[in-house]
Amino acid sequence: MGGLSGNATALRVTVAILILLAFVPLLHSGYDENLGRSVLMFATLSFGWNILGGYTGYVSFGNVVFFGIGTYTSAALWQHWHQQSIPLAIGCAVVVAVAFAIVLGIPILRLRGHYFAIATLGIALATEEIVANIDWLGAGSGQAVRPLEAFSSYYFAMWAVCAASMLVTYLITRSKLGYAFVAIRENEEAAAVLGVDATRYKVIAWAISAAMAAAAGAVFAGANGFIDPPTAFATDDNVFPIVMALLGGVGTVAGPLIGALILTAINETLWSHFPQIHTLFFGAVIVLVVLFLPRGLLWLMNTRGGWRGVVAAFGAYRL
Amino acid sequence: MELFAQDLVNGILAGGIFAVVALGFSLVWGIMNIINLAHGAYIMMGAYTSYVLFSTWHLDPFLSLPLAFGLLYFFGYGVQRFVINYVVRAPLLTPFLLTFGLSLLIVNVALFIFHGDTKGITTQYSGSNISIGTVTIAWTKLWTLVVALIITTGMQAFLTASRTGRAIRAMALDIDAAQLAGVRVSHLYAVVYGLGAGLAGAAGVLISLSYSLQPSMGDPFVITAFVCCVLGGLGTVQGALVGGLLYGVLEAFGSQYVGTGLQDAVALVVLLLVLIIRPRGILGKATA
Amino acid sequence: MSDAGPEPTRRTFLSIDNVAMYFGGLHALDGVSFEVERGAVLGLIGPNGSGKTTLMNVVSGVLKPTSGNVRFGGRRIADVPVYAVCRLGIARTFQVVKPFANLSVRENVAVGAMYGRNGSRRSARASFDRAQELLEIVGLARIAERFASELTVPDRKRLEVAKALVLDPEVLLLDEVMAGLNATEVDAALDLLRTINQRGTTLIVVEHVMKAIVSISTSVVVLAEGKKIAEGAPAEVLASPRVIEAYLGARYVKRQRQRETDA
Numbered sequence: 022m023g024g025l026s027g028n029a030t031a032l033r034v035t036v037a038i039l040i041l042l043a044f045v046p047l048l049h050s051g052y053d054e055n056l057g058r059s060v061l062m063f064a065t066l067s068f069g070w071n072i073l074g075g076y077t078g079y080v081s082f083g084n085v086v087f088f089g090i091g092t093y094t095s096a097a098l099w100q101h102w103h104q105q106s107i108p109l110a111i112g113c114a115v116v117v118a119v120a121f122a123i124v125l126g127i128p129i130l131r132l133r134g135h136y137f138a139i140a141t142l143g144i145a146l147a148t149e150e151i152v153a154n155i156d157w158l159g160a161g162s163g164q165a166v167r168p169l170e171a172f173s174s175y176y177f178a179m180w181a182v183c184a185a186s187m188l189v190t191y192l193i194t195r196s197k198l199g200y201a202f203v204a205i206r207e208n209e210e211a212a213a214v215l216g217v218d219a220t221r222y223k224v225i226a227w228a229i230s231a232a233m234a235a236a237a238g239a240v241f242a243g244a245n246g247f248i249d250p251p252t253a254f255a256t257d258d259n260v261f262p263i264v265m266a267l268l269g270g271v272g273t274v275a276g277p278l279i280g281a282l283i284l285t286a287i288n289e290t291l292w293s294h295f296p297q298i299h300t301l302f303f304g305a306v307i308v309l310v311v312l313f314l315p316r317g318l319l320w321l322m323n324t325r326g327g328w329r330g331v332v333a334a335f336g337a338y339r340l
Numbered sequence: 341m342e343l344f345a346q347d348l349v350n351g352i353l354a355g356g357i358f359a360v361v362a363l364g365f366s367l368v369w370g371i372m373n374i375i376n377l378a379h380g381a382y383i384m385m386g387a388y389t390s391y392v393l394f395s396t397w398h399l400d401p402f403l404s405l406p407l408a409f410g411l412l413y414f415f416g417y418g419v420q421r422f423v424i425n426y427v428v429r430a431p432l433l434t435p436f437l438l439t440f441g442l443s444l445l446i447v448n449v450a451l452f453i454f455h456g457d458t459k460g461i462t463t464q465y466s467g468s469n470i471s472i473g474t475v476t477i478a479w480t481k482l483w484t485l486v487v488a489l490i491i492t493t494g495m496q497a498f499l500t501a502s503r504t505g506r507a508i509r510a511m512a513l514d515i516d517a518a519q520l521a522g523v524r525v526s527h528l529y530a531v532v533y534g535l536g537a538g539l540a541g542a543a544g545v546l547i548s549l550s551y552s553l554q555p556s557m558g559d560p561f562v563i564t565a566f567v568c569c570v571l572g573g574l575g576t577v578q579g580a581l582v583g584g585l586l587y588g589v590l591e592a593f594g595s596q597y598v599g600t601g602l603q604d605a606v607a608l609v610v611l612l613l614v615l616i617i618r619p620r621g622i623l624g625k626a627t628a
Numbered sequence: 629m630s631d632a633g634p635e636p637t638r639r640t641f642l643s644i645d646n647v648a649m650y651f652g653g654l655h656a657l658d659g660v661s662f663e664v665e666r667g668a669v670l671g672l673i674g675p676n677g678s679g680k681t682t683l684m685n686v687v688s689g690v691l692k693p694t695s696g697n698v699r700f701g702g703r704r705i706a707d708v709p710v711y712a713v714c715r716l717g718i719a720r721t722f723q724v725v726k727p728f729a730n731l732s733v734r735e736n737v738a739v740g741a742m743y744g745r746n747g748s749r750r751s752a753r754a755s756f757d758r759a760q761e762l763l764e765i766v767g768l769a770r771i772a773e774r775f776a777s778e779l780t781v782p783d784r785k786r787l788e789v790a791k792a793l794v795l796d797p798e799v800l801l802l803d804e805v806m807a808g809l810n811a812t813e814v815d816a817a818l819d820l821l822r823t824i825n826q827r828g829t830t831l832i833v834v835e836h837v838m839k840a841i842v843s844i845s846t847s848v849v850v851l852a853e854g855k856k857i858a859e860g861a862p863a864e865v866l867a868s869p870r871v872i873e874a875y876l877g878a879r880y881v882k883r884q885r886q887r888e889t890d891a
Binding site (some may be wrong): 024195196197200201203204207208210211212213214215216217218220 | 688690709710711712713714715719720722726727728729731732735738739740742743744745747749752755783791795
Binding site (some may be wrong): 074080082126129131132134135136138140142143144146147150151154172234260263264267271280299300302304305306307308311312313 | 349369375392423424430432433434436437438440442443444445448449451452470494563570599602603604605607608609611612615616619
């Protein structure tokens, strides 16, 4: 077994990195803590995307919706009920997001391929607009979320959320559920004939994905201190996790975290050296990754051929 | 009642632009099966071409339209032939992300060159209207609609009557068979993508007459294009036209009764309803 | 095994009851009726476009018929969602074989073991064990770890059969399983099918390879243009002029007769 988890060595190394990341607050550097928390947040979003996109094959371009729901749940808890507790925020965010995912999932998951992708993108854009019109949520001007005094709590909370996401992904790949997802990805019709209730499992995948994104959002809101529609539903938070999963290895357990680490490192370097054109370079990075590593680094290690495989694969999809 | 008529007219006028926006997108999607997320960037490039020609040489946008079309055509041809071509047959996510990355690149180059401030084009006839009964029609928008109709008719003629056009349609039906029949598929793919970009550029010029310019201006139009294609049916000129006009009208009524802030929400609801009820759109053919 | 007509008091095993499938103006199936007895091997033949695969799709629940019913064990297949059909006891192979490419051979079969007929009682580990058993039966045990995408055509067909068998079906529908196989491979496939049938599984075999049909079927149903045109023992059916006409065309048969009377 272990067929779905990916390369075992890579997995062990990634877990080690994850454990190391837990010690970042000891550096007593606000900058490093922010950076580390950012990595953990993006990794969580990427883990979430990976469940539906990498394992089940339904590419969503709107996962930020659940992140946004998470942020607003946290904000609402503070604004209207004066609750600051992080576990409570995470718990409520997950419940709301999962409910949203189930209700939306049943009609939307009937769509395939491009249609599903754009429908999710449309959902993200529309939700941002709708939230900006709801006064109870602060409308366009946003809402404040009072941060806890012990600021590092947010770091550990994000770490816990990230570790939990990675663990959940791993457990899925070792269980029957993982095979339902992958069967749907490989051939949905054949899977149905073999007894897989595709609708049920797609909704489950989306719900898990939503839960992870929302949890990350709930912690982010507290750490950020303030959220408004553009912050909660930022395009970066939508696209970066996808590129990270792609870079690290779509459909592997370790991929999202590896991708998050590498891409954040690149992003930070670009930001500090070339602030004006860093997005431009980022666009270039995306183009290069997509052209040369269509399935990510960890697939390289998984399949035969290594680097030669990459070169051979480069021409595989051309006319 | 007067409001209804005005909304309807506004909707149709806007719909003409949407039809041109949708047409390029629909061709690339229908024939190459690629959702071109860079479509918005090409629209923006067309708009800025018109702006530059207008502010430097006072060239009227309607006259710079063919230039913008040509420029974007060659640009798109190159992008397809030398970049996108390598992932043309890859599964969904790859071309999707690639065109997204290209879009980021192009928009940020524009941001670098033109900066983020809003620009606009004001011609002598910009403010003038004609009135038919209780309905006011801006000259600019009327001419925009006329040009849009000319473009769509031209495209239809090209696809049905010309040799290249017929080869393109053959290729869309069965690429391997077309290749065996001697069709230069990689060239034609680039032609199709070039046309898509050119049409986007033309749409951009038309848009520059009525909307303000910013490097990110094109991005919302990708969703618009998608909705119009889904509404009207994929891969045909008539589908893009019907989808564009219908969407224009829907949006006009939508902002009247629901408010302008919720435009994307309206678009999404329309999109989802169509996808769930009749995924092939009004004029589309049923596919597997 | 004869195809005696249904007696009112006997509960039929699998009955296809006046099934029609219309796609717009196209009558893919037009009032097809026949019965399948438990333990039989039913050969389903007919020229291209006669509706054989459509009928397979209806019997396996992938398509809902426009009218008519398929009844199995007293239940109508059309009432049941596709993923639940295997739990009734019906399994099928697909004509165009597309295994789960990025999974190993064993994992391919394991999916059915996990989610098929007896799947809910099985753990993941047990599912893999069961999958391995099935690979032994079809002769793929030695390449259990290989990616399914790397298999040869005959091996892919075996995998397809294994995936269907792991569902413990009472009825197995085989859609052109012999296509693309050479003579030796066809014989091997026939042996496998005989073994499966002897263990108690009823088979419905759609084929173009007549040798296979003749050698393995207990009875044969012939479709042409969506209608059933013959039913009975293999030898009779294949010699029937109407069947020959369906395959070779009316003009050919007429010219043959002409030549025979002239001679």
